[in-house]
Amino acid sequence: MGQTYPFSAIVGQAEMKRALILAAIDPRIGGILVFGDRGTGKTTAVRGLAGLLPPMRVASDCRFNCAPGEPAEPCTRCRAEIAVGRLRGKAAPVPVIDLPLGASEDRVAGALDLEKALVSGEKAFEPGLLASAHRGFLYIDEVNLLEDHLVDLLLDVAASGINVVEREGLSIRHPARFVLVGSGNPEEGDLRPQLLDRFGLSVEVASPRDVASRVEVVKRRDAFDRDPKGFAQAWKRHDAAMRRQIGAARQRLGEIRVPDAVLEHAASLCLSLGVDGLRGELTLMRAARAETALAAGTTVTIEAIDAVAVSALRHRLRRDPLDETGSGARIERALGALQAA
Incomplete structure (x- = not known):
């Protein structure tokens, strides 16, 4: 590879x-x-x-990546190993x-x-x-x-x-x-x-709209094509730092609080946009909680909901033939209306 x-x-x-x-x-x-x-x-x-x-931890010799510590839905082989107390795990x-x-x-x-x-x-x-x-x-x-x-x-x-x-x-x-x-x-x-x-x-x-960004993309890609291993080594420290951030955020995730006022804001936004079902609110809550964990926060805020709103809702909006603006602009407009209310 x-x-x-x-x-x-x-x-x-x-x-x-x-x-x-x-x-x-x-x-x-x-x-x-x-x-x-x-x-x-x-x-x-x-x-x-x-x-x-x-x-992650996986069951040894399992072809389905079963989790040794979470045997709720194990494969047939892992179920048998659990029954006799022989299930072992390894890092993968x-x-x-x-x-x-x-x-x-x-x-x-x-x-x-x-x-x-x-x-x-x-x-x-x-x-x-x-x-x-x-x-x-x-x-x-x-x-x-x-x-x-x-x-x-x-x-x-x-x-x-x-x-x-x-x-x-x-x-x-x-x-x-x-x-x-x-x-x-x-x-x-x-x-x-x-x-x-x-x-x-x-x-x-979309493609970068400024000259400096486009030049930087070309330079980095050219450097990677010339020496893939050397380029990857030069960025190894940056990827490692990001990996540690993700690992720490995962550890904090279960401790993040989501106040009722924040959930009410998410529901009001979805109602104002006519979003069908409740997946919109669930995704807003989960994405904002992950965003808060990444920022080492303890409580989800309305600002965190607003930060992920476009990504969480743009594909859930009904098409409006009378509104030629994009879905992202419609969400931003709805956010502005809620803030002004």
């Missing part, structure tokens, strides 16, 4: 980087959708995220798995291990990408071009956190909880509403 471009070396794109960091602090925020022009660092940022994630990197657009359903969900079936006649399960992504990140580039049958599969698994495979004489259930990260170009089509609703935060990225 080639050297990954360091996350901390990405120039600008503050909203995208913040959304990814917040999801790393609290995966319950939900998926991250990154839409924007080609060549704006979307894929680079997602792949660089792997270098920021503190290692948090997975960031690519789901190619052309992947088959068998490759994504898992299927019969043909090699074992042909060689020994044994019916064995070959885990797919969903198993590899459990407790990590599943990344889909050009997510708006994903085939419908894979979208249906992802929706089922995202709703239940369990992947069920029943085919070719197999009946397998295993945990599959992951942060779904999708990127794409809006000119190439929209996402199905059901899938769009599964993303916690939505980010819009």
Whole structure:
């Protein structure tokens, strides 16, 4: 595998980087959708995220990344190990798995291990990408071009956190909880509403608009292409500092208070924008709590809600044919009205 471009070396794109960091602090925020022009660092940022994630504990020799300390939804093997008190754990990197657009359903969900079936006649399960992504990140580039049958599969698994495979004489259930990260170009089509609703935060990225930023992007990319290892080494300290920040924020997350007045502000904002359902308020609360933990705070404030509001709500707004302003501007306008009230 080639050297990954360091996350901390990405120039600008503050909203995208913040959304990814917040999801790393609290995966319950939900998926991250990154839409924007080609060549704006979307894929680079997602792949660089792997270098920021503190290692996690996994059950030894488990093909599904089960957590040894959280046996609520273990796989069949780990359940048996728990029963006899033999489940052991080890440190492992948090997975960031690519789901190619052309992947088959068998490759994504898992299927019969043909090699074992042909060689020994044994019916064995070959885990797919969903198993590899459990407790990590599943990344889909050009997510708006994903085939419908894979979208249906992802929706089922995202709703239940369990992947069920029943085919070719197999009946397998295993945990599959992951942060779904999708990127794409809006000119190439929209996402199905059901899938769009599964993303916690939505980010819009664009090419830098000033000469200095564009020059800096070119210089850093050229330096990376000439000497990937040397460039990564030069930014290693910056990535390590960010990794420590994320780890510390995770530790603080459970202690962060969310006052009723802050929840009332979030609900008022969603009502004023006509947001359907309650996922908007939940995402606002979780993202603001992660933002507060990152800033080493103890209590979520209305300002923290406002800071994440555009990312949490822009993809949840109904389209208004009489309002040509973007969704971000509509949210900013609603925030201004609430502040003036």
